[in-house]
Amino acid sequence: MPADAHPAVTLEHVARAAGVSRATASRALTGGGPVSTETQRQVRAAARALGYVADPVARALVSGRGARVVVAVVSDCTDVSCWYLARVVTAGAQVLTPEGLGIGVVPVPRQRPAGVLDALARDRTIGGLVLLNTTREVLAELPRGLVGRTVSIGVGSATVPAVDVDGAAAARRRVEHLVRSGRRRIAMITGPSWLPCTHRPVAAYRAAVQAAGLPVRVVPGGFCAADGAAGAATLLARWPDIDAIVASCDEVAFGALSTLRRSGRRVPGDVAVAGFDDVPAAELTDLTTTTHPVADIATAAVRTVLDGVRDEQRFFPSELVVRASA
Amino acid sequence: MPADAHPAVTLEHVARAAGVSRATASRALTGGGPVSTETQRQVRAAARALGYVADPVARALVSGRGARVVVAVVSDCTDVSCWYLARVVTAGAQVLTPEGLGIGVVPVPRQRPAGVLDALARDRTIGGLVLLNTTREVLAELPRGLVGRTVSIGVGSATVPAVDVDGAAAARRRVEHLVRSGRRRIAMITGPSWLPCTHRPVAAYRAAVQAAGLPVRVVPGGFCAADGAAGAATLLARWPDIDAIVASCDEVAFGALSTLRRSGRRVPGDVAVAGFDDVPAAELTDLTTTTHPVADIATAAVRTVLDGVRDEQRFFPSELVVRASA
DNA sequence: TTGAAAGCGCTAACAG
DNA sequence: CTGTTAGCGCTTTCAA
Numbered sequence: 001m002p003a004d005a006h007p008a009v010t011l012e013h014v015a016r017a018a019g020v021s022r023a024t025a026s027r028a029l030t031g032g033g034p035v036s037t038e039t040q041r042q043v044r045a046a047a048r049a050l051g052y053v054a055d056p057v058a059r060a061l062v063s064g065r066g067a068r069v070v071v072a073v074v075s076d077c078t079d080v081s082c083w084y085l086a087r088v089v090t091a092g093a094q095v096l097t098p099e100g101l102g103i104g105v106v107p108v109p110r111q112r113p114a115g116v117l118d119a120l121a122r123d124r125t126i127g128g129l130v131l132l133n134t135t136r137e138v139l140a141e142l143p144r145g146l147v148g149r150t151v152s153i154g155v156g157s158a159t160v161p162a163v164d165v166d167g168a169a170a171a172r173r174r175v176e177h178l179v180r181s182g183r184r185r186i187a188m189i190t191g192p193s194w195l196p197c198t199h200r201p202v203a204a205y206r207a208a209v210q211a212a213g214l215p216v217r218v219v220p221g222g223f224c225a226a227d228g229a230a231g232a233a234t235l236l237a238r239w240p241d242i243d244a245i246v247a248s249c250d251e252v253a254f255g256a257l258s259t260l261r262r263s264g265r266r267v268p269g270d271v272a273v274a275g276f277d278d279v280p281a282a283e284l285t286d287l288t289t290t291t292h293p294v295a296d297i298a299t300a301a302v303r304t305v306l307d308g309v310r311d312e313q314r315f316f317p318s319e320l321v322v323r324a325s326a
Numbered sequence: 327m328p329a330d331a332h333p334a335v336t337l338e339h340v341a342r343a344a345g346v347s348r349a350t351a352s353r354a355l356t357g358g359g360p361v362s363t364e365t366q367r368q369v370r371a372a373a374r375a376l377g378y379v380a381d382p383v384a385r386a387l388v389s390g391r392g393a394r395v396v397v398a399v400v401s402d403c404t405d406v407s408c409w410y411l412a413r414v415v416t417a418g419a420q421v422l423t424p425e426g427l428g429i430g431v432v433p434v435p436r437q438r439p440a441g442v443l444d445a446l447a448r449d450r451t452i453g454g455l456v457l458l459n460t461t462r463e464v465l466a467e468l469p470r471g472l473v474g475r476t477v478s479i480g481v482g483s484a485t486v487p488a489v490d491v492d493g494a495a496a497a498r499r500r501v502e503h504l505v506r507s508g509r510r511r512i513a514m515i516t517g518p519s520w521l522p523c524t525h526r527p528v529a530a531y532r533a534a535v536q537a538a539g540l541p542v543r544v545v546p547g548g549f550c551a552a553d554g555a556a557g558a559a560t561l562l563a564r565w566p567d568i569d570a571i572v573a574s575c576d577e578v579a580f581g582a583l584s585t586l587r588r589s590g591r592r593v594p595g596d597v598a599v600a601g602f603d604d605v606p607a608a609e610l611t612d613l614t615t616t617t618h619p620v621a622d623i624a625t626a627a628v629r630t631v632l633d634g635v636r637d638e639q640r641f642f643p644s645e646l647v648v649r650a651s652a
Numbered sequence: 653t654t655g656a657a658a659g660c661g662c663t664a665a666c667a668g
Numbered sequence: 669c670t671g672t673t674a675g676c677g678c679t680t681t682c683a684a
Contacts (some may be wrong), residue, residue: 008448008450008661010660010661010662011661011662011663012661012662020670020671021670021671021672022661022662022663022671023663023664023670023671023672023673024669024670024671026662026663026664027663027664027669027670030663032663032664033663033664033669033670034669034670035669035670036669036670039669039670054661054662055387055450055451055660055661055662056451057383057386057387057392057393057450057451057660057661057662058387058660058661058662058663058676059661059662059663060383060393060662060676061381061383061384061387061660061661061662061663061676061677061678062661062662062663062664062675062676063662063663063664063676064676066383066393067383067386067392067393067394067428067451068393068394068427068428069428070423070428071419083606085416086412086413086415086416087412089412089415089416089419090411090412090415090416090431093397093415093419093429093430093431094431096428096430097396097430097431097432100449100451101394101428101430101451102393102394102395102396102422102427102428102429102430103419103428103429103430104419104422104423104427104428104429105416105419105420105423106423122334123334123426124334124381124383124676124677125381125382125383125393125426125427254610279606279607280409280605280607281605281606281607281610281611284580284607284610284611285607285610285611334677336676336677336678337677337678337679338677338678346654346655347654347655347656348655348677348678348679349654349655349656349657349679349680350653350654350655352678352679352680353653353654353679353680356678356679358679358680359653359679359680360653360654361653361654362653362654365653365654380677380678381676381677381678383676383677383678384660384676384677384678384679385677385678385679386660386678387660387661387662387676387677387678387679388659388660388677388678388679388680389660389678389679389680390660450660450661
């Protein structure tokens with residue numbers, strides 16, 4: 001291996017430059033112990049001058065808190081939320097990379113999560129955990145060793161902070177838009193019922209249609225096009241007079257659109273359709289939808305684990321995007 | 327921090343179980359030194375019995391070859407290939423996670439890559455590099471310290487192995503399909519000309535149309551919808567009689583479709599359009615296209631860096647998917 | 653062929 | 669408040 005230009009500046013160099021021991025330098029830099037303000041100032045100055053960056057690998061080795069953050073995807077079928085997962089992982093990678101860390105992905109079986117969760121807790125290479133599509137059961141089974149370095153994208157708990165999109169507002173905005181444009185029999189196809197973070201949009205939909213004096217018409221769904229197709233079929237069978245559908249996500253909206261087309265309904269003439277996510281295909285197919293700032297959410301989630309925050313609940317805004325379908 | 331169930335089995339345990347020293351156990355497991363066949367067998371057996379997995383963090387610390395693989399995206403504008411990048415990163419993460427490793431992403435400026443590349447070579451936290459959208463210039467500037475642990479998705483070099491989709495076959499298949507279905511004035515909108523891996527499809531297109539005795543009609547493009555829209559406009563201005571367009575990717579096909587629609591051309595009646603990638607939106611919009619096995623490619627790429635392969639050139643097959651547009 | 657010993661860069665006990 | 673002393677788990681000289 002040829003000699004590389006600058007053989008990397010270590011804590012030793014910083015300590016020497018500041019005229020202190022390695023231990024003191026470490027304390028000054030990490031804030032993990034008593035240091036005089038003056039010493040801290042000097043050490044920090046030396047570190048900055050030398051362009052010092054702590055080696056996360058060494059840090060991980062000694063502290064037992066690994067050099068990577070892992071996204072744990074709770075799900076039955078792994079690639080349900082392929083697009084969603086990919087965006088979360090990529091955004092997370094972008095945050096972690098400059099910190100010298102990496103990101104990983106691991107599937108967690110919804111029914112018996114304990115095995116995987118315990119293995120994760122025991123794995124010394126893991127620094128933090130991002131739970132995706134989690135349930136209260138999974139949250140309850142979270143090993144204590146993971147508390148304090150786990151964040152949930154979705155629903156949280158007393159010990160696990162959560163970040164998510166403001167799905168309630170997204171549902172409300174779509175209903176209000178539909179009401180404004182004259183729709184009166186607005187139905188909803190929900191997300192998977194086992195996923196707690198999908199309950200808020202449903203509640204918001206209920207509240208919004210009732211506030212407008214309109215009937216509540218809900219059918220259970222999921223996140224796939226097939227769920228949307230089936231959901232729309234159920235809706236048409238049960239309430240043939242519906243004039244609008246609010247879908248749990250764009251994919252479901254696409255499925256609903258195909259059912260509507262096949263049944264001879266015109267969109268938006270007979271039935272308006274509104275999705276959620278604003279995936280690239282939504283623009284191409286002129287689907288009215290609401291945005292899902294996945295990158296912002298993933299960024300915040302990773303920052304939260306890195307900072308070791310224990311209680312927080314953040315919701316990111318979702319904007320209405322009006323196109324041809326509603 | 328509470329005591330976790332099984333405090334992880336280390337090399338020490340394996341060595342003791344096999345009745346040898348840590349050093350010998352290490353040699354037996356890594357193959358990094360002389361060991362008797364018998365000892366090796368015993369150590370390996372002990373390791374398997376105990377479920378030993380070497381801690382990549384510790385290994386990274388001592389060897390200086392970090393605990394993560396980084397995807398270096400060469401590009402002018404970062405999110406050009408957002409969908410593509412996201413799939414590569416996610417697939418890579420899935421391969422690396424079980425190995426105890428993580429994945430990262432870093433942008434590399436196409437014009438002056440040296441700075442970033444040198445920093446990467448110096449970074450002890452990096453185990454391997456996956457180059458995305460790379461050029462021969464970047465390949466030439468690759469620091470020696472990175473050789474042997476770098477792979478390119480796209481074009482390779484004498485020292486950098488490459489994996490990619492068989493873009494030539496993808497172009498040929500589309501042209502042949504168009505010829506079979508009676509098209510006679512088949513044009514192509516290319517990818518970005520600075521990207522060498524886009525040259526093969528163009529050459530394949532040329533060869534295929536010429537083999538059919540048809541005229542070559544090429545305009546430069548890129549990978550965005552805007553490039554497709556502009557490319558189609560140029561095509562229509564220069565050769566108003568074209569009856570088919572082969573696009574560098576689906577996104578470009580979508581852009582071309584919008585231009586065709588605006589110009590009053592009917593698809594596929596007047597002009598057929600075929601894309602490349604088979605993104606989810608392609609199915610929704612009934613776009614004829616060819617597949618791009620990104621996950622397979624990324625998986626192979628990561629495996630290649632992990633194995634330290636130095637010369638290899640693998641092309642993954644691309645299948646024609648016939649839909650309504652061609 | 654093997655073992656003992658050194659050390660990767662860092663943090664965390666424990667004295668001072 | 670600070671320095672000294674131990675390691676984290678592994679690979680890799682160097683002797684034996």
